[in-house]
Amino acid sequence: MIRDIDPDNIIIVGSAQWSRQPHNVTAAGLGQTNIACSWHGYVTWEHQNDWESSDADSWNTTVPVIVTEWGLGNNKNDGGLLDIYKSRGVINCFWSMSNIGGDEVKWSVLKETCNKISGWTAEDITENGAFILGKTKEWVNFYPVDLDVEPEDEVYTEFVEETGTLTYYYDDKIDTRTGVTELYIPGSIRFTGYNEKVLKGVIDPSMKNAPITSMRGMFEGGFNSETFKIQDLKKMTSIVGLENLNTSIVTDMNGMFSGCESLTALDLSSFDTKNVTNFAYMFMGCTGLQIVDVNSFDISNATDMRGMFSSCWELTTICCSNDWSNCQADTYIMFSGCKKLVGDKGTVFDNNTLDKTYARPDGGTSAPGYFTADTMTGIKKVQDVQKVQGVQESIYNLSGQRVNKPVQKGLYIINGKKMMVK
Numbered sequence: 298m299i300r301d302i303d304p305d306n307i308i309i310v311g312s313a314q315w316s317r318q319p320h321n322v323t324a325a326g327l328g329q330t331n332i333a334c335s336w337h338g339y340v341t342w343e344h345q346n347d348w349e350s351s352d353a354d355s356w357n358t359t360v361p362v363i364v365t366e367w368g369l370g371n372n373k374n375d376g377g378l379l380d381i382y383k384s385r386g387v388i389n390c391f392w393s394m395s396n397i398g399g400d401e402v403k404w405s406v407l408k409e410t411c412n413k414i415s416g417w418t419a420e421d422i423t424e425n426g427a428f429i430l431g432k433t434k435e436w437v438n439f440y441p442v443d444l445d446v447e448p449e450d451e452v453y454t455e456f457v458e459e460t461g462t463l464t465y466y467y468d469d470k471i472d473t474r475t476g477v478t479e480l481y482i483p484g485s486i487r488f489t490g491y492n493e494k495v496l497k498g499v500i501d502p503s504m505k506n507a508p509i510t511s512m513r514g515m516f517e518g519g520f521n522s523e524t525f526k527i528q529d530l531k532k533m534t535s536i537v538g539l540e541n542l543n544t545s546i547v548t549d550m551n552g553m554f555s556g557c558e559s560l561t562a563l564d565l566s567s568f569d570t571k572n573v574t575n576f577a578y579m580f581m582g583c584t585g586l587q588i589v590d591v592n593s594f595d596i597s598n599a600t601d602m603r604g605m606f607s608s609c610w611e612l613t614t615i616c617c618s619n620d621w622s623n624c625q626a627d628t629y630i631m632f633s634g635c636k637k638l639v640g641d642k643g644t645v646f647d648n649n650t651l652d653k654t655y656a657r658p659d660g661g662t663s664a665p666g667y668f669t670a671d672t673m674t675g676i677k678k679v680q681d682v683q684k685v686q687g688v689q690e691s692i693y694n695l696s697g698q699r700v701n702k703p704v705q706k707g708l709y710i711i712n713g714k715k716m717m718v719k
Contacts, residue, residue, distance in 0.1 A: 300329065307331045309363055317344060319362050320352045333361040338378070341370030345378050357385045364389035371403035373428040391429060406430065448472070452481040452507050456488075461496030463488075463533070465515075467507035483511035483549065488518035492528040500538035511549040512542070513575075517556050529556030529582070534699065536560070540567040549575045551601070556582040561611075561693045563589045564673045571595040576626075578604045583612075587693075590616040590673040599626040602653070607633040614639070617668040621656035628653035632667060641669035 299308055312319045312334050319334030336356075338344030344367075347353060356362045364387055369375060382389045395401050398409035406426025413421060422430065448469035456463045457476040471478050479487050488495065498516060516536070518528025547570070554560065555578050563586065570576075576599055580586060586609050594617070596602070602624070606612060612635050630651050632638060638646045640659025644666055647655070658670040692700050692711050 305331060307333055307363075309333050309335050309365060311335050316365070317347055319356060319360055333363045335365045336362050337366040338364070339368045339370060340374055340376040340378065341368075341372060343376070345376035345381075348378070348381050357387050362387060366390060366392050368392040368404050369425055369429065371425055373424065375429070375432055379432050450506075452504070452509055454479050454481060454487070456491055456495065458491065458494060461494055461532075462499055463495045463497070463530070464499040464501055465504050466501045467503045481509075481515070483509075483513040483515075484519065485514075486519040486521055486528065488528045488530065489521060492518050492530055493532055495530045495533045498530070498533050498536035500536065500541040502538070502541050504538075504541045505543050507543050508546065509543070510546050512544070512547050512553050513549045513551045514555070515553045517552050517554070527556060529558065531556065531558045533557055534559045534561070536563070539563070539565060542568070544573075545569045546572055548572050550579050551575045552578045552581065554580050554583055557586075558582065558584045561585050561587050561699070562673070566590050566593050566672060568593050569595070572598060574598050575601045576605050577601045578607065580605060580609055580612075581607045582609075584608060584610045587611050588614040588616065588673060592617055592619070592672050594619070596621055596624050596626065599624060602626040602631055603629045604633060605631050606635055606638075607631070609635050609638075611637055613637050614641075614669050615667060616672050618658055618670045619668075620658065621668075622653050622666075624653055624656075626653070628656065631656065635667075638667050640666045641671065642666075 308329075308331065310322055310332060312322045316335040316337040319336050322334055336347070338347060348356070364382065367378060367389060368391065378389075381387070391406070393401065393404050394407055395405045396407050396409050396411050397405075402409060402423065403425065406422055406429060407417070408421060408423050411417065411421040419427070448471075450467055450469050451471060452465065452467050453471050454463055454465055455471075455474045455476040455478050465481070466474075471480075477491060481487075516530050516533070518530070520527050550570070550573055554563065560583055563580075568591075570593070573596075576596070580589065581604050589606075589612070596619075602621075605628075606615070607630050615638070631653060632646070632655070633651045636646050636648075640655075642659035642661040642665075644655065644659045644661070646667070647665075655665055655667045657664070657666040658668045659666040692702065
């Protein structure tokens with residue numbers, strides 16, 4: 298039954314006579330791997346003699362054994378067990394480490410008066426404990442075990458209201474952050490009370506190591522049943538560091554940017570989506586999005602792409618040189634509401650063609666498509682900086698930030714078209 302749930306982890310099987318006969322339960326592991334048998338023994342009752350029997354010659358050779366419980370009593374004598382464990386390479390657990398007092402004192406390495414969980418001194422350890430620790434020092438590089446639980450790396454966000462910045466981290470420093478922090482649990486309700494205060498998203502370099510398989514709703518806070526509102530990041534104008542996202546094992550990107558109304562451009566050329574099956578509603582409701590680069594997207598395993606670009610009212614350009622029109626995924630209303638979408642050969646949005654049919658590079662009238670066979674960094678038009686500065690148009694840099702005029706030479710998005718200002 299355990300193997301149906303977990304195929305790999307070690308299963309320790311008990312044995313007869315209070316787990317003192319591991320050789321008699323070997324049939325439990327037939328046909329299985331990573332099975333070990335348990336042995337319990339106490340020197341006080343001379344259980345160490347079990348290891349002198351002829352049957353014991355096979356222990357931890359043909360029969361894997363883990364000593365899950367053994368103890369001394371109060372006699373300062375290990376009965377030779379430590380040498381046996383050492384010579385046979387047996388994993389063993391000593392009973393006990395406790396300060397509960399009473400009869401337990403004669404078994405424990407710690408005194409009843411000890412309240413420490415690490416850094417023990419001679420005053421904290423019983424005579425029994427001093428003996429066992431002294432013995433183990435003879436054959437291992439012993440140092441006191443620190444039982445303080447080390448914090449684990451986690452994926453979480455920090456929101457700093459002063460700057461309006463929401464940052465994704467993957468580290469063990471969540472307790473040191475001074476902003477509002479939340480664990481990232483895909484699909485959960487997040488950003489309560491501050492979703493409309495987020496102006497900028499940041500992906501910290503630590504996220505390169507995040508082993509997450511789902512990025513569902515990463516920038517969409519979910520539906521709050523108390524306020525009856527979706528907690529979208531409506532005012533977030535840019536996301537910096539998207540190249541720091543580890544997407545190589547991700548399978549789910551459902552609604553990843555859904556509802557990010559103020560984003561105007563997304564360069565996702567660093568994404569590795571070979572394992573993604575669910576792209577549904579990934580950009581749904583990004584009503585200000587004008588250009589998105591999905592050239593790197595591998596959709597070979599995709600099964601759900603419904604509404605992927607739906608309600609992207611300002612979307613004019615999807616940079617993609619790959620043909621998605623033959624994919625096996627469900628693409629229902631994939632382009633619904635993309636009324637400004639134009640392929641690079643002039644194919645305009647057709648309200649009767651909302652699925653994968655035109656999800657390909659534009660081939661003109663003979664093979665119409667909604668895609669532009671280019672990248673966001675491709676040069677579409679060259680303008681003199683003086684001309685651009687003299688025109689009152691919507692101008693954005695590649696981080697998605699709106700600017701009044703180009704402050705330096707380089708690539709800009711002007712009225713949804715890529716232009717190199719020279």
